[in-house]
Amino acid sequence: MRYEEFTIEGRNAVLEAFRSGKTIDRLFVQDGCRDGAVSTITREARKHDTMIQFVTRERLNQMSETGKHQGVIAYAAAYEYADIDDMFRLAEEKGEPPFLILLDNIEDPHNLGAIIRTANLAGAHGVIIPKRRAVGLTATVAKTSAGALNYTPVAKVTNLGATIEELKARGMWFVCADMDGELMYRLNLTGPIGLVIGSEGEGVGRLVKEKCDLTASIPMKGEIDSLNASVAAGILAYEIVRQRLG
Structure with missing residues (x-):
């Protein structure tokens, strides 16, 4: 492609x-x-x-x-965008509480493609991206997603913070990846959840972070201070999977 x-x-x-x-x-x-x-x-x-x-x-x-x-x-757009309602329908069809991944400041198409691929394999019901300062569904994204774009709905919203508020009203709660957060293994990440991931440079924007219920950190043992965004998304998504299987 x-x-x-x-x-x-x-x-x-x-x-x-x-x-x-x-x-x-x-x-x-x-x-x-x-x-x-x-x-x-x-x-x-x-x-x-x-x-x-x-x-x-x-x-x-x-x-x-x-x-x-x-x-x-x-x-x-290489692919058509979905509606958030499509994601809730998907969760309902599978008989699972909704699990969505929201991305803030992700501008690299390879990162977005890799996250969509992980979202699919971890059983997330959809990925939500903002319109501004973010990459859209380009052909590079489609290629990096390794076919996952055909199955995992991606929605594009004008305002991530407002979307989080709307989803909270529908019974969801949100955890944001942040280096200063609580160790992810100590958190209860079950139920209808939205995982919010930012870029490795900027992380999740302040206004979006303030809307989240919890912040989760990944234990870091090395000398450098941040993981690639798609790797961080994978680690946290699979902690959610582990707790759901619990």
Whole structure:
């Protein structure tokens, strides 16, 4: 699967993609392009909450596969996003309490793909990612997930904190991975749970962390101070699995 399949180039093609309801993760527009057609496209992008980046013509030329980008290139989602309701349905079908993985600040597509793969194998019912400052479902993510994207629903939300509040109202509670948290083996991680993972650099953002009920730390014995985000997600997800099997 190559990224080009999900790159849409040219004004008509990009506008058509927006109007057909295709999920566009990112729009690249040539700096200084302000004519009617481009304004229409950026207006559609804002309406759909798509990230817009203004770049030089040279950058667009480098990104372009066709050489006919006309000042606009869009990255479409490689896969369609799911609804959180789909995840609750999945949990219900399996007769299990919901288990969701929420990601904050994950910008590396290999990390996201690896986490979706782990989520699938650990029996999580879905993965939730934010719209801002996060990678979407690109072809690299699809490839790294090793097919898991076909089975594990991924939802994209505008505000992770607000989503946590809504899910709490539906009976879920949340544990956040944090180096200063309580040792994960000492926590009760059973029941309808959301596991919140941040990037290794920044961790989980303060506002999201404040919404969590517990913080869990992974015991670290070495000299360096953080695990790769997908590895941390795997370790915590499997502690949840172990306690569910308990």
